[in-house]
Amino acid sequence: MLAEIYNVARRAYRFKHLREGRRAVVFMLRAALHWNALRELYRFFHENEVRTELYARNPYMIEQATRAFFYAGSTVRTRIRLIRTHYAFLEEKLNAAQFIRLGIDGTHEIWRSPENDMEWRAYLKFEPGQRKEGLLSVIMDVDGAHLYQIIFWFGTTEEGERSLTIGAMQGPNTDNAREFVREMTKRAHRFRTKNLILYMTQAAARTLGVQRIFAVSNAGYYANNHVRRDRKLKTDFGTFWEEVGGRLTEDIRFYELPLTLHRKTIEEVPARKRAVYRRRFEMLDDIDTEVEERMRAVLK
Numbered sequence: 001m002l003a004e005i006y007n008v009a010r011r012a013y014r015f016k017h018l019r020e021g022r023r024a025v026v027f028m029l030r031a032a033l034h035w036n037a038l039r040e041l042y043r044f045f046h047e048n049e050v051r052t053e054l055y056a057r058n059p060y061m062i063e064q065a066t067r068a069f070f071y072a073g074s075t076v077r078t079r080i081r082l083i084r085t086h087y088a089f090l091e092e093k094l095n096a097a098q099f100i101r102l103g104i105d106g107t108h109e110i111w112r113s114p115e116n117d118m119e120w121r122a123y124l125k126f127e128p129g130q131r132k133e134g135l136l137s138v139i140m141d142v143d144g145a146h147l148y149q150i151i152f153w154f155g156t157t158e159e160g161e162r163s164l165t166i167g168a169m170q171g172p173n174t175d176n177a178r179e180f181v182r183e184m185t186k187r188a189h190r191f192r193t194k195n196l197i198l199y200m201t202q203a204a205a206r207t208l209g210v211q212r213i214f215a216v217s218n219a220g221y222y223a224n225n226h227v228r229r230d231r232k233l234k235t236d237f238g239t240f241w242e243e244v245g246g247r248l249t250e251d252i253r254f255y256e257l258p259l260t261l262h263r264k265t266i267e268e269v270p271a272r273k274r275a276v277y278r279r280r281f282e283m284l285d286d287i288d289t290e291v292e293e294r295m296r297a298v299l300k
Contacts, residue, residue, distance in 0.1 A: 005031045011059030030066040034076050041065055041080045050096045054103040060131050069132045070167055071220045071253055082153060086135045089154040093208050098298040102126060102136060110204055110294045111287055119143050122200050132222060133167030138201045147172055147184055148197040157212060164205045166215040189280035198244060199261050203291040206259055213257040215241050220253025
């Protein structure tokens with residue numbers, strides 16, 4: 001037990017770095033206290049060869065289970081169940097090579113813009129730095145700079161339906177973030193880029209057979225770093241989820257979102273804007289087709 005806990009800490013943290021060294025000590029203490037529960041997760045990742053290989057190359061599963069991650073009020077037991085369900089889903093859906101690649105630091109491109117003057121693309125990736133909010137991300141880059149990313153995990157509802165839960169959505173972290181978003185919105189025929197990445201996430205989810213999509217609310221966010229000292233929100237997750245058709249569930253920590261974004265009919269659009277909307281709708285139809293084709297390429 002102690003040897004395995006130390007091995008995970010050694011792989012997950014830089015012991016010579018003061019702050020990470022402290023976190024490693026805290027992790028080892030927590031893991032020792034909860035090892036009876038964590039043993040279930042350890043055994044899960046050693047039930048077959050493909051999971052064993054993933055576990056050997058990803059040092060974070062046990063660590064994530066010991067920390068107050070994913071959403072407010074999660075427990076060691078609920079985090080263990082969340083991690084197991086996510087990876088069991090991916091293992092069922094993806095071929096073995098992609099299951100391992102997307103469980104460590106590999107990428108799978110799901111869309112690429114036809115524009116020639118920039119590299120604008122979206123892809124799936126597990127980002128270790130974002131492991132507080134989820135286990136996989138849809139990331140949109142422009143010439144290597146992050147524009148938006150949605151961080152999520154796969155699960156199962158109480159009714160047995162396959163689900164995707166969004167732990168967080170993040171925009172660009174650059175000095176010219178507003179100008180960056182404004183320029184890319186123009187490129188997307190005035191379609192907001194945060195709506196665009198949600199659209200791609202929904203398309204990928206549908207291809208994987210997801211039946212329901214949820215998103216963590218302000219009340220459910222695992223930390224309070226989205227709240228300013230005066231208690232006002234720096235980022236209001238709820239406003240956006242409601243704008244895209246989400247509704248608060250009985251558990252106020254989560255919204256349920258539609259599987260497909262609502263799209264106006266061309267008759268609902270003012271005549272002066274119809275040319276822009278036609279180009280937008282054409283772009284969205286092309287995205288649907290491309291995301292589905294690229295996702296199916298990695299399915300079993």
